[in-house]
Amino acid sequence: MESALSPLRGELLYEAIQERIKRHILDSRLRPGDPLPSEAELAHQLGVGRNSLREAVKALQTLGIIEIRHGHGMFVGKLSLDHLAEGLAMRILVEFQRDLRTVREMLELRDLLESAMVMRLAGHLTPEQQAELEAHVTEMEERAMRGESIATADRAFHEALHRPLNNTLILQLLNVFWDVFLAIEDQLPPRPIPLTETAAHHRRILDLLIAGDGVGAAKVLSDDLRFNQAWYADPNGRERTARG
Numbered sequence: 001m002e003s004a005l006s007p008l009r010g011e012l013l014y015e016a017i018q019e020r021i022k023r024h025i026l027d028s029r030l031r032p033g034d035p036l037p038s039e040a041e042l043a044h045q046l047g048v049g050r051n052s053l054r055e056a057v058k059a060l061q062t063l064g065i066i067e068i069r070h071g072h073g074m075f076v077g078k079l080s081l082d083h084l085a086e087g088l089a090m091r092i093l094v095e096f097q098r099d100l101r102t103v104r105e106m107l108e109l110r111d112l113l114e115s116a117m118v119m120r121l122a123g124h125l126t127p128e129q130q131a132e133l134e135a136h137v138t139e140m141e142e143r144a145m146r147g148e149s150i151a152t153a154d155r156a157f158h159e160a161l162h163r164p165l166n167n168t169l170i171l172q173l174l175n176v177f178w179d180v181f182l183a184i185e186d187q188l189p190p191r192p193i194p195l196t197e198t199a200a201h202h203r204r205i206l207d208l209l210i211a212g213d214g215v216g217a218a219k220v221l222s223d224d225l226r227f228n229q230a231w232y233a234d235p236n237g238r239e240r241t242a243r244g
Helices: 014-027 039-046 050-062 082-096 101-121 127-145 151-165 168-187 195-210 214-231
Strands: 066-069 073-076
Touching: 014 039, 014 050, 039 050, 050 066, 082 101, 082 168, 101 151, 101 168, 101 195, 101 214, 127 151, 127 195, 151 168, 151 195, 195 214
Parallel strands: none
Antiparallel strands: 066 073
């Protein structure tokens, strides 16, 4: 169904043009990758100048709503959550310059998401999934024994853990959490427990999932994340500020 975009009269902000373009996408039931009218056609339909239209299109392109393919025209963008994730990550990083409260809030959100999701995996991991998780845990254990960072293997473990659930939003949010952590890792307070203990927690999570104990796995995961929340506060419960 083709959307009818009547010309807009009078003074028009480019934000209003954006809304009309989005309405066109919705009314026309377009999907990611579908072509949009040409710049000249859209400008004519909306009754606006091409310069104003370009400003609106530029903003929508930044949001991932419109994709410009040079030499081919305009298309509906991927409409992913990447831009939301980038905004969330930026906010956390900006707040981090003042204190660690937002990082702890991020971990609380992670706790709620991952603890609920991990219970669904108990007893349902395929041999291939178990082997992948086993490889990540083993790498964590070996690196921890050598006193090396386990962050990369830790991140890979959690991604592999939740990938079978086919929840794109969860995976994107997890990537935000890890991107933020890796960006601030060298500014965090000294870690109070050895990395070998963190690796042991992940070994326990995997063993419990294989045994079909989703509740137990969720508890170990939650305890590990709550320890990280406490890591960012001093013994009197006050927020620690970042070093550096």
